[in-house]
Amino acid sequence: MERERIQTEQAPAAIGPYSQAIRSGQMVFTSGQIALDPVSGEMVGSDVQTQTHRVLQNLQAVLRSAGSSLNSVLKTTVFLSTMSDFQAMNTVYTTYFQGIAPARSTIAVAELPRKALVEIECVALVEE
Secondary structure (H helix, E strand, O other): OOOEEEOOOOOOOOOOOOOOEEEEOOEEEEOOEOOEOOOOOOEOOOOHHHHHHHHHHHHHHHHHHOOOOHHHEEEEEEEEOOHHHHHHHHHHHOOOOOOOOOEEEEEEOOOOHHHOOEEEEEEEEOOO
């Protein structure tokens, strides 16, 4: 099965040797997004709620570029720099998913790129 690299200027450019997402058949696999502004490349916000909004907006842009959306997400993985931010992240997260919420894993990690508080990756179906 072929793989297609997904890249959009509406989300931050990759800061390493990886793709924003890969589309294969009717599936989209995104790389983790942190709260980088797609224009400036700078981190947005100093709290997990502000960062979660930016992260999910970045994911929306990547998914849209791949012919998908948050409505077609099957699974997310959320990485938090501290599990004490779980409730605040979750408050924002729930506003972005309509209908059936995707499956999700949430993991606390020692550190995220650029000292981010939250990173989210997902797997989605193509809608086209």
